[in-house]
Amino acid sequence: GPKVLQIPSHQIIDMGQMVTLNCDPVSNHLYFYWYKQILGQQMEFLVNFYNGKVMEKSKLFKDQFSVERPDGSYFTLKIQPTALEDSAVYFCASSLDRGSGNTLYFGEGSRLIVV
Amino acid sequence: GQQVKQSSPSLTVQEGGISILNCDYENDMFDYFAWYKKYPDNSPTLLISVRSNVDKREDGRLTVFLNKSGKHFSLHITASQPEDTAVYLCAAGAGGGSAKLIFGEGTKLTVSS
Numbered sequence: 001g002p003k004v005l006q007i008p009s010h011q012i013i014d015m016g017q018m019v020t021l022n023c024d025p026v027s028n029h030l031y032f033y034w035y036k037q038i039l040g041q042q043m044e045f046l047v048n049f050y051n052g053k054v055m056e057k058s059k060l061f062k063d064q065f066s067v068e069r070p071d072g073s074y075f076t077l078k079i080q081p082t083a084l085e086d087s088a089v090y091f092c093a094s095s096l097d098r099g100s101g102n103t104l105y106f107g108e109g110s111r112l113i114v115v
Numbered sequence: 116g117q118q119v120k121q122s123s124p125s126l127t128v129q130e131g132g133i134s135i136l137n138c139d140y141e142n143d144m145f146d147y148f149a150w151y152k153k154y155p156d157n158s159p160t161l162l163i164s165v166r167s168n169v170d171k172r173e174d175g176r177l178t179v180f181l182n183k184s185g186k187h188f189s190l191h192i193t194a195s196q197p198e199d200t201a202v203y204l205c206a207a208g209a210g211g212g213s214a215k216l217i218f219g220e221g222t223k224l225t226v227s228s
Binding site for chain 1: 119147151156157158159160161164166204208210212213214215216217218219220221
């Protein structure tokens with residue numbers, strides 16, 4: 001089936017530094033998402049993105065977070081500066097269209113550890 | 116608050132039996148309900164979904180039941196097999212142009228042979 005690729009799969013970073021998580025979505029998809037899963041907790045919606053803009057975001061999407069997809073390249077989540085509580089697995093997803101009936105295709109996650 | 120909740124963190128079923136996974140939700144605006152399956156260190160993948168205008172959908176060994184008045188939906192897996200062992204995530208979405216899905220905490224299903 002369609003694949004979403006995430007790079008890196010794991011990253012350890014010092015608190016206060018910047019990190020960029022990269023996502024290569026399914027090629028014809030137009031909607032992109034980031035979810036955050038802290039160990040032992042549920043996967044929580046952070047943000048979705050369409051046509052170069054943030055469409056919806058949750059309270060977890062702090063000011064230190066930003067997303068972009070320059071010229072059809074990777075869809076990225078940038079955290080600057082990182083904090084200890086940002087340690088989690090971040091899942092990227094994409095869908096063909098909006099509306100909750102559209103299937104989300106997920107990547108395998110990027111495990112971020114902030115020390 | 117937790118809008119989508121799976122109250123059972125784990126479930127063990129004998130091979131050949133029926134696995135029943137449950138999900139409760141709070142938001143009356145949800146009109147789309149889905150079950151995703153996740154293996155360790157792998158991506159969640161959609162198993163089956165249903166819109167709010169139906170109360171049941173079957174696909175092979177899988178059946179989703181939706182109880183809108185009770186704000187509850189469930190996944191039944193018949194003839195459970197060891198390869199069904201995984202984490203099952205329920206999810207709900209509100210439509211109206213919203214694209215986001217809200218996920219439950221997951222239920223770890225173990226099918227023992």
